[in-house]
Amino acid sequence: xxxxxxxxxxxxxxxxxxxxxxxxxxxxxxxxxxxxxxxxxxxxxxxxxxxxxxxxxxxxxxxxxxxxxxxxxxxxxxxxxxxxxxxxxxxxxxxxxxxxxxxxxxxxxxxxxxxxxxxxxxxxxxxxxxxxxxxxxxxxxxxxxxxxxxxxxxxxxxxxxxxxxxxxxxxxxxxxxxxxxxxxxxxxxxxxxxxxxxxxxxxxxxxxxxxxxxxxxxxxxxxxxxxxxxxxxxxxxxxxxxxxxxxxxxxxxxxxxxxxxxxxxxxxxxxxxxxxxxxxxxxxxxxxxxxxxxxxxxxxxxxxxxxxxxxxxxxxxxxxxxxxxxxxxxxxxxxxxxxxxxxxxxxxxxxxxxxxxxxxxxxxxxxxxxxxxxxxxxxxxxxxxxxxxxxxxxxxxxxxxxxxxxxxxxxxxxxxxxxxxxxxxxxxxxxxxxxxxxxxxxxxxxxxxxxxxxxxxxxxxxxxxxxxxxxxxxxxxxxxxxxxxxxxxxxxxxxxxxxxxxxxxxxxxxxxxxxxxxxxxxxxxxxxxxxxxxxxxxxxxxxxxxxxxxxxxxxxxxxxxxxxxxxxxxxxxxxxxxxxxxxxxxxxxxxxxxxxxxxxxxxxxxxxxxxxxxxxxxxxxxxxxxxxxxxxxxxxxxxxxxxxxxxxxxxxxxxxxxxxxxxxxxxxxxxxxxxxxxxxxxxxxx
Amino acid sequence: xxxxxxxxxxxxxxxxxxxxxxxxxxxxxxxxxxxxxxxxxxxxxxxxxxxxxxxxxxxxxxxxxxxxxxxxxxxxxxxxxxxxxxxxxxxxxxxxxxxxxxxxxxxxxxxxxxxxxxxxxxx
Numbered sequence: 001x002x003x004x005x006x007x008x009x010x011x012x013x014x015x016x017x018x019x020x021x022x023x024x025x026x027x028x029x030x031x032x033x034x035x036x037x038x039x040x041x042x043x044x045x046x047x048x049x050x051x052x053x054x055x056x057x058x059x060x061x062x063x064x065x066x067x068x069x070x071x072x073x074x075x076x077x078x079x080x081x082x083x084x085x086x087x088x089x090x091x092x093x094x095x096x097x098x099x100x101x102x103x104x105x106x107x108x109x110x111x112x113x114x115x116x117x118x119x120x121x122x123x124x125x126x127x128x129x130x131x132x133x134x135x136x137x138x139x140x141x142x143x144x145x146x147x148x149x150x151x152x153x154x155x156x157x158x159x160x161x162x163x164x165x166x167x168x169x170x171x172x173x174x175x176x177x178x179x180x181x182x183x184x185x186x187x188x189x190x191x192x193x194x195x196x197x198x199x200x201x202x203x204x205x206x207x208x209x210x211x212x213x214x215x216x217x218x219x220x221x222x223x224x225x226x227x228x229x230x231x232x233x234x235x236x237x238x239x240x241x242x243x244x245x246x247x248x249x250x251x252x253x254x255x256x257x258x259x260x261x262x263x264x265x266x267x268x269x270x271x272x273x274x275x276x277x278x279x280x281x282x283x284x285x286x287x288x289x290x291x292x293x294x295x296x297x298x299x300x301x302x303x304x305x306x307x308x309x310x311x312x313x314x315x316x317x318x319x320x321x322x323x324x325x326x327x328x329x330x331x332x333x334x335x336x337x338x339x340x341x342x343x344x345x346x347x348x349x350x351x352x353x354x355x356x357x358x359x360x361x362x363x364x365x366x367x368x369x370x371x372x373x374x375x376x377x378x379x380x381x382x383x384x385x386x387x388x389x390x391x392x393x394x395x396x397x398x399x400x401x402x403x404x405x406x407x408x409x410x411x412x413x414x415x416x417x418x419x420x421x422x423x424x425x426x427x428x429x430x431x432x433x434x435x436x437x438x439x440x441x442x443x444x445x446x447x448x449x450x451x452x453x454x455x456x457x458x459x460x461x462x463x464x465x466x467x468x469x470x471x472x473x474x475x476x477x478x479x480x481x482x483x484x485x486x487x488x489x490x491x492x493x494x495x496x497x498x499x500x501x502x503x504x505x506x507x508x509x510x511x512x513x514x515x516x517x518x519x520x521x522x523x524x525x526x527x528x529x530x531x532x533x534x535x536x537x538x539x540x541x542x543x544x545x546x547x548x549x550x551x552x553x554x555x556x557x558x559x560x561x562x563x564x565x566x567x568x569x570x571x572x573x574x575x576x577x578x579x580x581x582x583x584x585x586x587x588x589x590x591x592x593x594x595x596x597x598x599x600x601x602x603x604x605x606x607x608x609x610x611x612x613x614x615x616x617x618x619x620x621x622x623x624x625x626x627x628x629x630x631x632x633x634x635x636x637x638x639x640x641x642x643x644x645x646x647x648x649x650x651x652x653x654x655x656x657x658x659x660x661x662x663x664x665x666x667x668x669x670x671x672x673x674x675x676x677x678x679x680x681x682x683x684x685x686x
Numbered sequence: 687x688x689x690x691x692x693x694x695x696x697x698x699x700x701x702x703x704x705x706x707x708x709x710x711x712x713x714x715x716x717x718x719x720x721x722x723x724x725x726x727x728x729x730x731x732x733x734x735x736x737x738x739x740x741x742x743x744x745x746x747x748x749x750x751x752x753x754x755x756x757x758x759x760x761x762x763x764x765x766x767x768x769x770x771x772x773x774x775x776x777x778x779x780x781x782x783x784x785x786x787x788x789x790x791x792x793x794x795x796x797x798x799x800x801x802x803x804x805x806x807x808x809x
Binding site: 265267290301393 | 697699700702703704706707710741748749752756767769770772774775777778781782783790791792793794795
C-alpha cells in the first residue's frame with residue numbers, strides 16, 4: 001500500500017515550509033533581540049557553519065518526510081480504501097467486508113462498519129426475500145407461459161417494428177436454425193433468418209389493415225415454411241408463427257403430380273378406346289380386318305389403362321390427404337405488389353389499371369411479384385401497363401407495353417421464362433399458365449393464376465399480454481429503436497457480445513493461434529444463458545504443453561474442428577449489432593485483427609474492456625485480474641480458463657460494474673469508452 | 687366435299703382411329719408424329735385443317751400452333767387435341783391461335799361435327 005507520489009510531495013512541502021518558516025521566524029526574533037556585536041558573531045557563525053545549517057534543514061525535511069509518508073500510508077490510504085469498500089458494500093456487494101488490521105483506531109472503525117454491513121445485509125436479505133416472494137408469483141405465470149411456448153410445435157416469434165426479436169420459442173429456433181446453429185435470439189434481427197423483402201411485404205399489408213398475412217418462406221437450404229404474420233396491437237410490432245411445410249409441400253406436389261398423372265395419363269388411352277369403339281359402332285359396314293384392328297386397339301389400350309391406374313395409385317398412396325394452402329390476396333394488392341417489384345429494378349415504369357370488380361386470387365404474392373418483375377426485365381420494355389381481370393376459375397394478370405418496343409419475340413421470352421424450373425414450379429403450384437400473344441389491342445403477356453374458392457376470412461391475431469420476462473422473451477425491447485449513435489446510449493440499454501479466447505500462446509504475431517472461442521450475449525442488462533457460442537478451432541499448428549496445462553485443450557480435441565477462417569464469419573454473425581466486451585480484450589482482438597486480411601471478417605463495432613473499466617470503478621484497488629474483480633463484486637467463479645467460462649464471468653462482472661460506474665457519472669457508452677481510454681493511458685505511463 | 691386434313695399425334699392407336707374417321711367423312715389425310723414433322727407437313731401437304739395434339743416430342747402443340755400463325759397460315763384451321771383438360775390450357779390454346787380445342791377422350795361424332803363446322807365456316 002503506497003500513497004500517491006504527488007499527494008506525498010504536496011503534504012511534505014507544506015509541512016516542511018511551515019516548520020522552516022517557524023524556525024526562521026524564531027531565529028529572526030533572537031537575531032533582532034541581541035546587540036550588534038552578537039549579531040555579527042551569529043552571522044559569522046552561520047556563514048562559517050553553513051554546511052551544518054543545510055544538513056540540519058535536510059535532516060528536518062527527511063524526518064518530516066518519513067512522518068508524512070507513515071501518516072499517509074497508515075491512516076489516509078486505508079481510510080480511502082475503507083470509504084471505497086464501504087461504498088462497494090452499499091452499492092454492489094453487501095457480502096463484502098472490510099479488512100483493516102492496523103492502526104487500531106481504523107481497525108475499530110472497520111469492525112464497526114462490518115457490523116453495520118452485517119445488519120444491513122440481514123435487513124436487505126429480509127426485504128429481498130419479501131420482494132422475491134412477490135416476484136415468484138409473477139415468475140410462476142411467466143414460467144407457465146414459457147413452458148407453454150416451448151411445448152408448441154409451431155414456431156413463435158415476436159418482433160418489434162425494427163424487426164428485432166423480443167420473444168421466441170424452441171420450435172422457432174429449431175425451424176430457423178441453419179446447419180445445427182440458430183441465429184434466432186433476443187434482440188437479434190429477424191432479417192438475419194428470413195428474407196427482408198418477404199417480411200416487409202407482409203408488414204406493409206398488416207399496416208394496410210390486414211388482420212394477418214400468410215406467406216411461404218424458405219429457411220436454410222431446403223426448408224419451406226408457412227409464415228403467418230399478425231400485428232401486436234398498439235406496439236407496432238408483429239407476431240410470426242412458423243410451420244414446417246417442407247413435408248406438406250412435398251406431399252402436395254406428389255399429390256398434384258399423381259392427380260395430373262391420373263387425369264392426363266388416362267385421357268390418352270381412354271380417347272383411343274372410345275374412338276375405336278365408336279368407329280366400330282358407327283360404321284357397321286367396315287371391313288373385317290379394320291374391325292379386327294380396332295378390337296386389338298381396344299384390348300391393348302385397356303391393358304395400358306389398367307396398368308397406369310395401378311401404378312399411379314401405388315406411387316401416390318399416402319400423399320392424397322394434405323392440402324397446400326396459398327394465401328388469399330386481392331387482385332388489386334397483387335397488382336400493386338407486382339408494380340412495386342417491377343419498379344424496384346429502377347429501369348422500368350409500371351402503371352396499374354385497377355380491376356373493375358373485386359377479385360381474389362390464391363397466390364404467393366411476393367414470389368409471383370418477383371417472378372413477374374423478372375419476366376418484365378427479360379422482355380426489355382421501358383414501360384409496362386399491368387391489369388388483372390377474371391378469367392373463369394382463374395384471374396388473368398396482363399402485361400402490355402404501350403411504347404411498342406420489346407426485346408426479341410415475347411413468345412420466346414415467356415416460353416424461356418416459364419420453362420425455368422423455379423417459375424414452372426411456381427406456376428404449377430398456382431395452377432397457372434403463361435403465354436404471349438396478340439389480340440385486338442395489341443401484343444400482351446398473360447399470366448393466369450387460380451382464383452380463391454371463397455372470400456377469405458382471416459383470423460384476428462391474439463397478442464400475448466404480459467410484462468414478465470423469462471429468458472425467452474423481453475418485451476422491453478419494443479421501445480428499442482435501431483442501433484446507431486452508440487455512444488449516446490446508456491450502458492444498461494445496449495446489446496453486448498462478451499467473448500474470450502484460448503490460444504496456443506501469448507504471441508499472436510509469432511505464430512500463436514486461437515484454439516477456442518466462447519461468447520455470450522447481454523441484452524437489456526441480462527446475460528442470456530440460452531444463447532451461447534462455443535467453438536473449438538483447429539489452429540493448424542502444435543499446441544505447446546505449457547498452454548495445455550492452462551486451458552486443458554489437447555491436440556486430440558482439436559482434430560476435425562473447423563479452421564479459424566470458417567469460425568470467424570460465424571462469430572461475426574453472432575456478434576452482429578452488439579458492442580464487443582471482454583477482459584483484457586486487446587489481447588483477443590489482436591488475434592482477430594491478424595486474421596482480418598485472410599478471412600475478410602472485420603469486427604468494427606465499439607469495444608469495452610473490463611480490465612480498463614474496473615480501475616475506473618475502483619481506483620483504490622490495485623488488483624484488476626478477473627478473479628480479484630469477481631471476488632470484489634461478489635461474482636461466483638466457475639469454469640475458469642475455458643473460453644466460455646471466462647466470457648460468462650466477464651459478462652457477470654460487467655453487469656455489476658454498470659451501477660458502480662454510474663455512481664461515478666459514467667452512464668453512456670461514450671463516457672465508458674473515454675474513461676477506459678484514460679485508464680489505458682495511465683497504465684501505459686506507469 | 688373432301689378436304690385435306692393433317693393429323694398430328696405421336697400415339698399410333700389414336701392416329702388409326704382419327705385417320706379412319708376422317709377418311710370415312712370423305713377427307714384426304716396425312717400424319718405427322720412430332721412438332722417438326724407437323725411444320726414440314728403443313729408446307730408440303732398444304733392441309734385445310736390440322737388436328738393438333740398438345741403433348742408432342744420436341745416442339746409442343748402450342749408452339750407449333752403459334753409458329754404456323756406466325757408463318758402466315760391464317761386460313762388454316764387448327765383444332766387442338768389434348769390429354770390435359772386444364773382450363774388454363776384451353777385458354778392458352780385459343781390465345782396462341784387455335785380455332786377449337788377438344789379434350790381427350792372425345793366423342794368421335796362430336797369431333798367430326800367440330801371438323802365439319804370449322805371447314806364450313808370458311809365457305
